[in-house]
Amino acid sequence: MKVYQTNEIKNIALVGGTKSGKTTLAEAMLFEGGVINRRGSVDDKNSVSDYREIELERQASVFSTVLYSEFAGKKINIIDTPGFDDFIGEVIAALKVADTAVMAVNAQNGVEVGTEIVWRQVSRLEKPVVFVLNQLDHEKANFEECLRQLKTQFGDKVIPAQFPVNAGMGFDTVVDVLEMKMYKFPKDGGKPEITDIPAEHQAQAEELQNAIIEAAAESDEALMETFFENGTLTAEELAQGLGKGIATRTMFPLFCVSAKNNQGVNRFMEFAVQSLPAPNEVIRETSTDGKEFELNAEKQPVALIFKTAVEQHLGEISYFKVYEGTLTEAIDLINSKTDSKERLSQLFAVAGKNRQKIEKVMPGDIAATIKLKDSRTNTTLTSSKNQDVQVSPIVFPDPKIRQAVKAKNTADEEKLAGVLKEMNSIDPTLLYEHSKELKQVILSGQGELHLNVAKWMIENNNKIGIEFFSPRIPYRETITKSAKATYRHKKQSGGSGQFGEVHMMIEPYYEGMANQTEFPVRGQDVHEMDWGGKLIFNSCIVGGSIDARFMPAILKGIMEKMEEGPLTGSYARDIVVNVYDGKMHPVDSNEISFKLAGRNAFREAFKNAGPKILEPIYDVDVMVPEDKMGDVMTDLQGRRAIIMGMDSEGNYQKIKAKVPLAEMNKFSTTLSSLTSGRGMYGMRFAEYQQVPADVQDKLLKAYEAEQEEED
Ligand SMILES: Nc1nc2c(ncn2[C@@H]2O[C@H](COP(=O)(O)OP(=O)(O)O)[C@@H](O)[C@H]2O)c(=O)[nH]1
Ligand SMILES: [Mg+2]
Structure with missing residues (x-):
């Protein structure tokens, strides 16, 4: 293969809804470029792009596939992406390196959920866009309706470069308003017959030609002037304006094809190599410190x-x-x-x-x-260590669902951990964590399908049987008022005994609080807990009732109980402990005794201090089509959500809510079924809040039952 220079390269990401025909289009583009000499198909399970076992099984792309084609002396790098929201990570990574997003739209369905989902990412990353209206051979293909929907959704920047003459069964002809010619394609691809536009299509062609010329002129002031002076643009000027308009996102041209019949694909590629931006004609990628890369062949790689x-x-x-x-x-x-x-x-x-x-x-x-x-x-x-040239990283979305995962065979646990680590480095949207707190391995990802595909791969590729089950919720425990407790640990067994007595007062900690005044504080340890919140440990001992050397043991006992809270065994937080008195025995007192006394005194005091369970609350943003707003609100309210605000975004409403994690179970599935897949959401940890009394009762009972079972 020849070495392609920067200006001979076009990088495109094929994006769009599932089944719009991205993979089929990629196949045709490879064929037209001579990279393959026979077109396979998704249906026959022999496409170049969907070749992995899971994709053959599902007949849909799960991963993106990197491909290339060579055309008219140029190289087109094509990244075929999956259409499901669950694999949006693949789409985001593809868009990162693509210079143009080619949005495939199914001509029988128009704008679909997947189109909208991908559009958001494309806009966020400010990528140039070209639409390819595919499946024009389908009996229900409807050009006018699709164009109407595209314009409604994405604005008047959507401008046809072609229109079909006979959309529907038997489709084989388009009018190209860039060339002002009619293309009639053979039944299964091959060289088109190019003719003048017949009189009956002339008016429509001229109208669309004017529109695209005007749009192209708008991309550049000089062109605009030329346009006003001459009332039109030459072919050269038009090409120049198109290139600029696409690169700067002032226009999104639309092409018409049947990928399956390889009709219009060659002409689209002709356009692509001519008018899509080369890598050095779009917004420059930057390093993490904001420096633009120049795509200079002489620089360090x-x-x-x-x-x-x-x-x-x-x-x-x-x-x-x-x-x-x-x-x-x-x-x-x-x-x-x-x-x-x-x-x-x-x-x-x-x-x-x-x-x-x-x-x-x-x-x-x-x-x-x-x-x-x-x-x-x-x-x-x-190339060298001290070069500060990290490319600013791909920003992957936060996980949306979590599941606890366990190997069916305990002997596989370690192997499973290795596999999960490997999978995460390949798919950064698939996260796993061994939670010491929950005593579970938590797998999180973008949706049920995402996790199920992961499961399939673990079971089929790595031969480890696994099970999913509900993840525990990381509750926290704290207190709401002060309480005192005294505990004496005393044990006489044979020769030496154990003795330690601790008196303590505990109170809720909050930022900026003053020390209590009942017992003067003589020494203070502040502990930031690993799981958030604080423990303030005050020594208020007077007259040496407990030796200073036993204080660390008391603290240790308290820490143990903080790690396994008295209510539900969850982590405790935000507590001030004042040890104000106690007793020692001249012979029997030792560290163990004081640790136990400290732990038990703390547990007693905790129970009398208005103990509360706290639960993690998440900020949840939900995008809902306007007409489904009511249903989704009702569902959210059933999840103890607090609605923080609403905003409209196009045909969508964006709901901002705070929702307890414990209530988010299956939200992705519910939202999807309430909105026929159109709804979307993201969630992020916000804070801990007290659970309502009835929920606390339930949790206490559940913990008691669990303890009894273990005893
Ligand atoms: N009739 C018709 N079917 C098509 C066309 N392009 C793709 N298909 C079919 O649509 C289905 C989905 O195609 P695929 O390329 O996998 O779509 P993707 O999910 O966007 O990659 C397959 O059954 C294809 O054969 C087309 O131009 N016309
Ligand atoms: Mg595909």
């Missing part, structure tokens, strides 16, 4: 790994985009996070399973390498 995958018979494969410098085969680089060396022994242009060795990768290009030691998704590879 900087490449971002945006995707890591494990391939059968090959092992790990790392996909990267070069932002600076030239990468050559066998180059030695450094992982900018760990400083460890990485040799890129081989460089590949990849098209799914097909790989072609290449010698050089220029700035702006996308390529792959294998067998890196410890560099995974979101790592920058660069």
Whole structure:
């Protein structure tokens, strides 16, 4: 393969709803570029892009696939992405390195949930957009309705570059208003017959041509002037304006195809290599310290790994985009996070399973390498240690659902931990944590499907049977008033005995509080608990009733109880302990005795101090289509949500609420069914709050029952 220079490269992400035909379109683009000599299909399970076992089983993309095509002396890097919201992480990573988002829209369905979901990411990342209206051969294909929906949803920047003459069954002809020609495609692809536009379509063609010329002119002041002077633009000026308009997001042109019949794909590629921005014609990527990368081939290499995958018979494969410098085969680089060396022994242009060795990768290009030691998704590879050139990282969304996970066979637990770690480094939206507090391994991700696919992979690829169950809730315990308790630990067994007596007063801690005045505080330890909140340990001992050397033992006893709270065994927080008196025995007092006395006195005092259970509250943002607002509000109220605000965003309402984590169970499934998949949400830990009395009662009873079971 020839070495493609920066201005000969187009990086596109194929995005859009599920089943809009992204994978089929990618297949046709590879075929048209001669990268494959036979078109496979998703239905026949032989497409280049959906080749992994899980995808063949589901007949849908789960991962993104990096592909390329060569066309008219240029290289088009194509990242085919999955359409489900659950795999949005893959879409976000693809958009990070793409210079244009090609949005596939199903001509029979118009704007779908997936279209809207992806649109949000595309807009957030300010990526140029081109629409491809696909499946025009479908009997229910409706160009006018789709265009209406696209304009309503995404604005008047959506501008047709083509319109179909005979959408529906038998579709084979479009009018192209950039060329002002009619294209009639053979039944199954191949060279189109290009003719003048027949009289009956001339008016519509002219109208659309004017619209696109005007839009192109608007991208540039000089062009605008030319346009006003001459009333039109030359082909050259139009091409220039289109390029600029797309790159600056002042227009989103629309193309018409049937990917399945390979009709219109070649013409779309012709347009793509001509008018889509090259990597150096869009907003520049920056380093973490805000410096723009120049895509300069002479500079020291900087490449971002945006995707890591494990391939059968090959092992790990790392996909990267070069932002600076030239990468050559066998180059030695450094992982900018760990400083460890990485040799890129081989460089590949990849098209799914097909790989072609290449010698050089220029700035702006996308390529792959294998067998890196410890560099995974979101790592920058660069050339020298002290270069401050980390590419600003891909920002993945927070997890939306969590499940506790356990190996069916306990002997597999350790292996499972290893597998989960590996999976996370490949898919940063799949998180796992061994929670000491909950005594569970918690797996979290973007949705039920996401976790189920993870389960499938663990069971099929790693041969570990696993089970999901409800995660425990990390409750906290605290007190609401002060209380005193005295505890004497005394034991006489044979020779030496144990004796320790502790008197303590405890009270709720809050920021900025003053010391109590009943017992003068003589010494103070402030402990920030690992799980949040504080323990203030005050010594108020007078006259040596307890030796100073026993105080650490008392504190230790209290800490033990803070770690396993008296109410439900959850962590306790925000308590002031004042030890104000006690007794010692000249022979029998020792550390153990005071630890036990301290622990038990604390437990007693805690029970009398208006103890309360606190629960984690999350900030939840829900996006709901306007007409489903009522249903979702009702559901939220059933989850003890407090509505903090509402905002409208297009046809959507954004609800901001505070919801207890304990009530978020299955919210993703419920929201999806209430809104036919259109609703979306995100959640983030906010604070701890007291649980209502009835909930506390339930939790206390549950804990008691659990304790009895264990006894
Ligand atoms: N009739 C028709 N079907 C299509 C076309 N493109 C894709 N399909 C079918 O739509 C389904 C989904 O296609 P796929 O490429 O997997 O969509 P993706 O989920 O967006 O990748 C498959 O059954 C395809 O054969 C098209 O242009 N016309
Ligand atoms: Mg697909």
